[in-house]
Amino acid sequence: MEGASLFKTSSFGKVAEGIRSYSPPLLGRRKETLHVLFIPTASATCREEPTDRVCEIIRKTFYATRGGVTRALRDSALAANRFLMAEGCQGSLVCWAVKEDGIYLIQVGSANIFILKQGRLEAHPGRGPSLGESSEPYFRLHYLPGEHGAALIAASEAIEARPLSRLERMLQTGGGEKAIAFLKGVLQGPEPWAFAVEVTGEEAEEKGRGIALPPMPEVDVREVAGRIAERTSQLGKLAEERLLPREEVPTRRRRVRTRHRINLARAIAFALPLIVLLLMGLAYIQKERAINGRFNFLLSEARTYIAQAKESVNEADRRKALDKASEALNEARLLRPLAPELKEVEADFQAIFDSTYRIARIYNPINLWKYEEAGAEPHRLWVDDRDIYVLDRGTDRVYHYRLNDVGDGLAEPGNYEIVLEKGQKVGTEVVGELLDMTWYSFPEPATEKGLLIIDAAGNLFNFIPPWGEPRTLELAKAFSFPDVIESYGGRLYVLDSGQGQIWRYIPGERGYENPPQPYFPAAVEMKGVRDMALDGYVYLLFSDGRILKFLRAKEQPFTVQGLEKPLSAPTTLFTLPEEDLEKPRHYLYVADPVNGRIVQLNKAGALVRQLVLAGKGGFGDIQDIFVDEGKGRLFVLSSGSLILAFLP
Numbered sequence: 001m002e003g004a005s006l007f008k009t010s011s012f013g014k015v016a017e018g019i020r021s022y023s024p025p026l027l028g029r030r031k032e033t034l035h036v037l038f039i040p041t042a043s044a045t046c047r048e049e050p051t052d053r054v055c056e057i058i059r060k061t062f063y064a065t066r067g068g069v070t071r072a073l074r075d076s077a078l079a080a081n082r083f084l085m086a087e088g089c090q091g092s093l094v095c096w097a098v099k100e101d102g103i104y105l106i107q108v109g110s111a112n113i114f115i116l117k118q119g120r121l122e123a124h125p126g127r128g129p130s131l132g133e134s135s136e137p138y139f140r141l142h143y144l145p146g147e148h149g150a151a152l153i154a155a156s157e158a159i160e161a162r163p164l165s166r167l168e169r170m171l172q173t174g175g176g177e178k179a180i181a182f183l184k185g186v187l188q189g190p191e192p193w194a195f196a197v198e199v200t201g202e203e204a205e206e207k208g209r210g211i212a213l214p215p216m217p218e219v220d221v222r223e224v225a226g227r228i229a230e231r232t233s234q235l236g237k238l239a240e241e242r243l244l245p246r247e248e249v250p251t252r253r254r255r256v257r258t259r260h261r262i263n264l265a266r267a268i269a270f271a272l273p274l275i276v277l278l279l280m281g282l283a284y285i286q287k288e289r290a291i292n293g294r295f296n297f298l299l300s301e302a303r304t305y306i307a308q309a310k311e312s313v314n315e316a317d318r319r320k321a322l323d324k325a326s327e328a329l330n331e332a333r334l335l336r337p338l339a340p341e342l343k344e345v346e347a348d349f350q351a352i353f354d355s356t357y358r359i360a361r362i363y364n365p366i367n368l369w370k371y372e373e374a375g376a377e378p379h380r381l382w383v384d385d386r387d388i389y390v391l392d393r394g395t396d397r398v399y400h401y402r403l404n405d406v407g408d409g410l411a412e413p414g415n416y417e418i419v420l421e422k423g424q425k426v427g428t429e430v431v432g433e434l435l436d437m438t439w440y441s442f443p444e445p446a447t448e449k450g451l452l453i454i455d456a457a458g459n460l461f462n463f464i465p466p467w468g469e470p471r472t473l474e475l476a477k478a479f480s481f482p483d484v485i486e487s488y489g490g491r492l493y494v495l496d497s498g499q500g501q502i503w504r505y506i507p508g509e510r511g512y513e514n515p516p517q518p519y520f521p522a523a524v525e526m527k528g529v530r531d532m533a534l535d536g537y538v539y540l541l542f543s544d545g546r547i548l549k550f551l552r553a554k555e556q557p558f559t560v561q562g563l564e565k566p567l568s569a570p571t572t573l574f575t576l577p578e579e580d581l582e583k584p585r586h587y588l589y590v591a592d593p594v595n596g597r598i599v600q601l602n603k604a605g606a607l608v609r610q611l612v613l614a615g616k617g618g619f620g621d622i623q624d625i626f627v628d629e630g631k632g633r634l635f636v637l638s639s640g641s642l643i644l645a646f647l648p
Contacts, residue, residue: 040091
C-alpha cells in the first residue's frame with residue numbers, strides 16, 4: 001500500500017486554490033498532515049493581508065500541541081483568533097487534519113460544510129462569529145471516517161434543499177468531481193468556490209482506517225516491529241562474526257574467551273527485539289491511558305454542564321451550558337464512539353436539549369404516496385378533511401387522493417384521480433404548464449369552496465369538489481409572472497416578485513375579471529422570496545430565512561426567536577385564516593429541510609416547538625406542508641413522497 005493515495009480532491013474558484021498543506025515535522029510528535037483554508041473578510045481596521053500569518057500560526061500551534069487532534073485543531077484556531085483580534089482582522093476558517101483513521105475538521109465562520117458518510121449527506125451551514133470577531137469563537141468539529149465512499153465538501157454558500165438532495169446523489173454516483181461540477185452551476189455568489197475530499201481505494205474499505213496523503217504512507221506497527229527485529233538480529237550476527245576469531249587459537253584460555261563472546265553476542269541478538277517490543281507495548285499502554293484519561297475527563301465535563309443546564313432557571317445560561325456539553329461530547333465521540341457510558345451521557349444530554357429547544361419527535365410516519373414517475377416535481381399540497389390534492393410541476397398534473405375512514409392511509413392505495421393536466425381543454429382554454437394552486441372558500445353564509453389553479457400563461461382554473469368538472473375563470477392579467485397564489489376571504493392574491501408587488505383581486509361574476517389592486521403603494525424588494533401565507537396578515541418567506549409580516553401594506557414587528565440554529569434555506573410556510581387577529585388561534589409553520597425540521601411559531605415569531613422525525617434522517621426535500629391542528633395531523637410533501645404524521 002506504500003505510496004497509494006486513498007483520497008482524491010476536487011475544487012473550483014480562486015479561494016479554494018488558496019488551501020495550504022503542511023507535512024508533519026520529521027522529528028515531531030504529531031504525524032497528521034494539516035490543511036488550512038483561511039478566507040479573510042474585508043475590513044477597514046485590518047492593517048495587512050493576514051492569510052500567510054494566520055496559516056503559519058495554525059501550523060506552528062498544531063504541531064506543537066500535545067494530546068488529541070481535536071485539541072490541537074481548537075488550540076490552533078484559538079491562537080489564530082488572538083492574532084486576528086490584535087490586528088483588527090476577521091475571516092472564516094476551514095482546517096482539517098488527516099490521520100490514519102480519518103479526517104478531523106474544524107469550521108469557524110461563514111464557510112459551509114457538507115459531509116457524506118454511510119450514504120447520507122449532512123449539511124453544516126456556516127454560522128456564528130467569524131474568526132477574529134469574538135474572544136470566544138464558535139467552533140464546529142467534524143469527523144470524516146476513512147471508509148470508502150465517504151466525502152466532505154466545503155462551499156462558499158448554503159445550498160437549498162432540492163440542490164442538496166441532488167448533490168447527495170452526485171456524490172454517491174459520480175464522486176467529488178461531478179459534485180464540484182454541479183456546485184459550479186449552483187453557487188451564485190460574487191466569488192463562488194468549493195472543494196471536495198473523497199475517500200477512495202480498496203485499502204480504505206478493507207481496513208476501515210487509512211486515509212493517507214503522499215508522501216505519508218500508512219505504517220503497520222507489526223511490520224515496523226518485524227523490521228526492527230530483523231535488523232537487530234543482523235546486528236547480533238554481525239557482532240557474532242566480529243567477536244569470533246578468524247583462526248583457531250590453541251590455548252584453552254582463548255577458547256573459553258571465545259565461547260563467552262559467542263554467548264554474549266547471542267544474548268544481545270535475542271534480547272534486543274524483546275526490548276524493542278517491550279518499549280512499543282509500554283508506549284501503546286501509555287497512549288491508551290492518555291486517551292482513556294481524556295475521554296473520562298470529557299465525559300465528566302459533559303455531565304457537569306448537563307447538570308448545570310438542568311438546574312439553571314435562566315434559559316440563556318441553560319443554552320450556554322448545553323453548548324459546552326455538546327463540545328465535550330463531540331470530542332469524546334471521536335475518541336470512543338461506541339463506549340456504553342458515552343451513550344448514557346448522550347441520552348441524558350438529548351433529553352435536556354430537546355426540552356430546552358422545544359424539540360418534539362414524530363414517530364411512525366405513514367408514507368401515503370411515492371412519486372417515482374420520471375420528471376415528477378410535486379410542489380403544492382392542500383387537504384380538505386379526507387381529500388388530498390397535490391400539484392406536480394414536473395408532470396403538470398393535479399392529483400386527488402382520498403383517505404380511508406380511519407384517516408391513517410389511503411382508501412384505495414395505489415389509485416388516484418387526475419383533476420387537471422397540461423394539454424386538457426377546459427372551456428375555450430388549453431391548460432399549459434401548471435405553476436401553483438390554492439384553496440378558496442367564500443365567507444359565510446356562502447358555502448362554496450374549491451381549488452384555484454394557475455398555469456404559466458396566466459390562465460386560472462377552478463375545481464369544485466367532489467364531483468365538479470374544472471372550469472375557466474376570467475383573470476385580469478396585471479402581473480409579469482405569478483410566482484405564488486393565495487386566497488383569503490374569497491379574494492385572490494398573486495405574488496409577482498418581478499414587479500415587487502402582490503396583486504389583490506376581488507371576485508366578480510365571471511371570476512376575477514376586474515383589474516386588481518396593488519397591495520403595496522410602491523414596489524418592494526422581493527429577491528429570494530420563496531412563499532407567501534395569509535391569515536389576515538400577509539407573511540413573506542425568503543430563502544435567507546427572513547419572514548416579513550404585513551398588515552394593510554405596512555410591515556409589522558416579527559422576529560423568529562428561540563432557535564438554536566437559524567432557518568437555513570427554508571422552502572415553504574403554512575397557516576390558516578384567523579377569525580380574530582387580536583386573538584390568534586392558529587400557528588405559523590416553516591419547513592426547514594436543511595436542518596431536518598418543521599418549525600412551529602406563534603404569530604409573533606416566538607418558538608413553540610420544532611417538529612423532527614425520530615431516528616436518523618429527516619422529512620427529506622420538503623416542498624409543502626399542511627397542518628390539520630384540529631385533528632393533530634401533519635402532511636408533508638417532499639420531492640419524492642407524500643407523508644402523513646400525527647402530531648405529538
